[in-house]
Amino acid sequence: MSPELESQPASEEDAAEETTVGGRRRVEPVRRSVLVVEDDPAQWAMLVELISLWGYRTVAVGSAEEAEALLEQAGALDIAVVDVFLPGESGVQLITRLREQFPDSVLIGISALSTAATARRCKGIGADTFIGKPLEPARLAEALRSQHQSWH
Numbered sequence: 001m002s003p004e005l006e007s008q009p010a011s012e013e014d015a016a017e018e019t020t021v022g023g024r025r026r027v028e029p030v031r032r033s034v035l036v037v038e039d040d041p042a043q044w045a046m047l048v049e050l051i052s053l054w055g056y057r058t059v060a061v062g063s064a065e066e067a068e069a070l071l072e073q074a075g076a077l078d079i080a081v082v083d084v085f086l087p088g089e090s091g092v093q094l095i096t097r098l099r100e101q102f103p104d105s106v107l108i109g110i111s112a113l114s115t116a117a118t119a120r121r122c123k124g125i126g127a128d129t130f131i132g133k134p135l136e137p138a139r140l141a142e143a144l145r146s147q148h149q150s151w152h
Contacts, residue, residue, distance in 0.1 A: 032056060032057075032078035032079055032144075033056065033059065033076075033077075034056045034059070034078065034081060035060075035061070035079070035080040036051065036058060036080075036081045037062075037081070037086065037091065037094065038060065038062065038083045038110075039063060039086050039087055043083070044060050044062065047060070047135075048060050051140075051144065054144065063086055063089070064088060064089035064090065064091065064093065067080070067082075067094060068097070071098075076102075077105045078106070079105060080098055080105060080106075080107050081140075082094055082108065083110055084110065084118060084122060084130075085111055085112075085113065091109065092109075092125055095122065095125050095126055096125045098126070099127075100126075103148075104148050105148060106143070106144070106147065107126060107128050107129075107148070108129045108130075108131060108144075109127040109129070109130045109131070110130070111132065112132070112133040118130065128143070
């Protein structure tokens with residue numbers, strides 16, 4: 001992993017939050033939260049470590065069903081990184097529902113089956129970006145910093 005990627009801020013446009021520590025005022029960026037939905041433990045660990053190093057709050061689950069249960073309680077979603085092929089309910093079905101429930105969220109589809117057809121399918125169901133595995137950290141960092149822009 002390159003040092004410049006490790007230190008990249010979550011977003012140039014992140015809001016600032018003021019805190020007072022020991023009588024001194026500090027301004028720190030407010031980072032967006034990222035939901036990682038990945039069934040492969042090695043990919044899950046790599047994604048959580050990488051995204052956390054960039055300053056995002058990261059929550060990871062291993063299935064679409066776990067993601068939906070978590071979001072039912074949380075009620076909000078900034079960014080989701082979703083494996084397209086999950087056991088049980090597919091990542092495609094999850095992305096479709098996430099787009100309906102959270103229209104302004106950034107949705108990133110990922111898959112080891114990185115074909116043009118898979119990328120088109122992800123975009124067609126509402127993903128903002130599709131990234132093939134193995135993931136390129138620079139491409140993931142760029143996708144995380146993006147804002148959702150509807151093209152439908």
